[in-house]
Amino acid sequence: MDAEVSDARIVGREFDIEFKLLIDAIYQMYHYDFRGYAMASLRRRMRAAMSRFNCRTLSQLQDRVLHDSTVFPGLLDFLTVQVSEMFRDPGYFLALREQVVPLLRTYPSLKVWVAGCSAGEEAYSLAILLKEEGLLSKTIIYATDINSGTLQRAAAGVYEVERIAGFTANHRKSGARSSLSDYYTAAYGRAVFDKSLKEHIVFSDHSLATDSVFAEVQLVSCRNVLIYFNRVLQDRAVGLFRDALCRQGFLGLGAKESIRFSSHAGAFLDFVPAERIFQKRAEL
Amino acid sequence: MNLAGRVDAVVIGGSAGGIEALSVLLPALTPGLRSPVFIVLHLPRDRPSVLAEIFSRKCALPVREAEDKEPIVPGTVYFAPNNYHLLVDNGPQLSLSADDPVHHSRPSIDVLFESAVEIYNERLLGIILSGANEDGAAGLAAIHDAGGVTVVQSPETARAAHMALSALKLRPADCVLPLDEIAKMLRTLDADAYPERLN
Numbered sequence: 217m218d219a220e221v222s223d224a225r226i227v228g229r230e231f232d233i234e235f236k237l238l239i240d241a242i243y244q245m246y247h248y249d250f251r252g253y254a255m256a257s258l259r260r261r262m263r264a265a266m267s268r269f270n271c272r273t274l275s276q277l278q279d280r281v282l283h284d285s286t287v288f289p290g291l292l293d294f295l296t297v298q299v300s301e302m303f304r305d306p307g308y309f310l311a312l313r314e315q316v317v318p319l320l321r322t323y324p325s326l327k328v329w330v331a332g333c334s335a336g337e338e339a340y341s342l343a344i345l346l347k348e349e350g351l352l353s354k355t356i357i358y359a360t361d362i363n364s365g366t367l368q369r370a371a372a373g374v375y376e377v378e379r380i381a382g383f384t385a386n387h388r389k390s391g392a393r394s395s396l397s398d399y400y401t402a403a404y405g406r407a408v409f410d411k412s413l414k415e416h417i418v419f420s421d422h423s424l425a426t427d428s429v430f431a432e433v434q435l436v437s438c439r440n441v442l443i444y445f446n447r448v449l450q451d452r453a454v455g456l457f458r459d460a461l462c463r464q465g466f467l468g469l470g471a472k473e474s475i476r477f478s479s480h481a482g483a484f485l486d487f488v489p490a491e492r493i494f495q496k497r498a499e500l
Numbered sequence: 501m502n503l504a505g506r507v508d509a510v511v512i513g514g515s516a517g518g519i520e521a522l523s524v525l526l527p528a529l530t531p532g533l534r535s536p537v538f539i540v541l542h543l544p545r546d547r548p549s550v551l552a553e554i555f556s557r558k559c560a561l562p563v564r565e566a567e568d569k570e571p572i573v574p575g576t577v578y579f580a581p582n583n584y585h586l587l588v589d590n591g592p593q594l595s596l597s598a599d600d601p602v603h604h605s606r607p608s609i610d611v612l613f614e615s616a617v618e619i620y621n622e623r624l625l626g627i628i629l630s631g632a633n634e635d636g637a638a639g640l641a642a643i644h645d646a647g648g649v650t651v652v653q654s655p656e657t658a659r660a661a662h663m664a665l666s667a668l669k670l671r672p673a674d675c676v677l678p679l680d681e682i683a684k685m686l687r688t689l690d691a692d693a694y695p696e697r698l699n
Contacts, residue, residue: 231618254569256589256615257597299600440598443568443584450569472568472581472596 234274235262241278246288248362249425250295252449258295265294289365296363298334298440301382302341302375302396305471306389308439309345311491313391316466317349320434326355327433329460331424331453332441333359336370336417340399341387342437343413348393352416358431360422371419373409380407424453429460436461440470447477454478458496467494501675503688507649508623509535509588510689511616513609513639515542515631517659519554521679522629526559526577528683530691533561533575535625538588538616540580540607542631549582568596575691580607587615603635613639622647625689627682628673629653631663637670644671651675651682 235258239250250258262274269287271277280287303309320326326346330339339359346352361367375383380396387396400407422430424441436457442450457467458480467475467484469492475481484494514521518541529537543549552565559577566578572592580586581596585607589595595615602608613626613636626643628636630653644650652673655661667673675685 254589254595256587256595256618257599259618260587260597260599260611260615298598300598443596443598447569470598472584474567477569 231259231274234278235259238262238274238278238281241282242288242291245282246292247426248292249423252425252446252452254444254446257444261294265291268294292363293365296334296361297366298332300334300337300440301379301386302337302344303383303386303390304337304341304439305491306386308468308471308491308493309341309386309390311488311493312342312435312468313345313349315488316435316493317345317351319464319466320351321349323434324354326351326435327431328355328357328435328437329431329433329457330357330359331422331436331438331457333361333370333419334363334366335375336373336419337375337383338437338439339370339417339419340373340409340413341390343416344387344394344396344399345390346416347399347413352413355416357417358433359417359419361419362421362423362425364421367419367421371414371417373414374406375409377402377405377407424456425449429456431460432462433460433465434462435466435468437468439468440473442469442473451478451480454480458483458500461496463496463500464498465496467496468492469494501649501685501688503625503649503685504690506623507535507620507625507689509616509620510537510625510627510686511613511639511643512537512539512627512629513541513613513631513636513663514539514629515605515633515635515660515663517630518542519551520630520659521653522555523558524679525627525629525683525686526555526563528686529559529561529577530687530689531560531575532691534690534692536572536574537561537577538566538580538586538612539577540586540609540612542605542607542633542635543582549579551579555579566594566596568594570594580612582607585611587611588619589615590619592619603633605633605635609636610639614642617642617646617648620648624648625651627651627653628664628667630658630660632660633662634666636663637666640667640673641671644673649674651677651685653682654678 487495563577584596655664657678
């Protein structure tokens, strides 16, 4: 084995050691807990952050994170920000509309939790869907995330106009009863979503890793968040969803996510398996 | 090139013309292969992938669509699902991500290759096939830099040569070969999982 090869190996090992130290430093200093995150994605994001902050090693990055408080918010964006789309996977929204909404209608008031809302695309999509179905006026949507910077952007509800064509196409496929353009005003290359939607969304700071349940809800939508967690943290999150949901409440996950391996799997029934929509059992 | 004793895993990436290329390579994988095989093929985003289904019939090994947090089983062929990145994670296990597309692609070959290098280091074989964009070049370079084995389908035999050319522009490959030669090479991968299992 030549020298270059063994170097590569040592570098990999050093990286893993520094990685753990940095994650721990962030937890102690800023109380953000990434210890239960899946390593592979986080590693990739850390490497991107290293190049953004001109750090040759994670130890250098750790030095800056600990001693310069202006660096951390930028790093947090690297570690958490998720670009989604409105009505991503239109089939999911169609299934909500056709199969879940009829049951949601039976409640006098509705609470919906969008866990890990990032820039708010999912929360606005659900607000539009519920408005089209005549349910928004009796609904509060809690949209939560750990990144307060992202939450502010989400609350502003402003998206680049170039993204709107994709959103509109998705919206149509979701069984739309109105035009997406009814819900935003476009100006200066940006689309600003309506106050009438925002009035029903509460954006708030919440960590699936460290916080607990804050309300009883009829629907939890948490898509493409659990894939970033290891099994232990996934289990914690699904446990929170179970505790937050009312009896026979609904849980929607991402297209490639499952509760099959969770210790809480028994608390749920498959409701629309193809779209990963689960229902909490009545007897719980 | 004889691969006996050389690698613990295989990663393959392709785009336009990739399905034809895999139709030559996957039948060459021997039953009892010790390495897992991870594949990213670019596909239209809004259709569910049927790759696993198609190639199950053409391959002696189990062929599956990768699932999140699935423990990696030796001798299994894993395809990245549509619209998700596929990564190899500690364990080793599989991990999916919905991060931004890389080179307009999700799944991205770079993401798979670079994550696999972190786990397998120099004991990784990377293969770049036919394709019309430059995804995979940086990933193959990472395998090269870690001391792994890199193979590129010879550009003149690829339906779309851009992917192979991009990879070769970034780093020299250990082998630049037509598909039937790559297939021959794959037959030299260690395949002793069966005898061990029988004992």
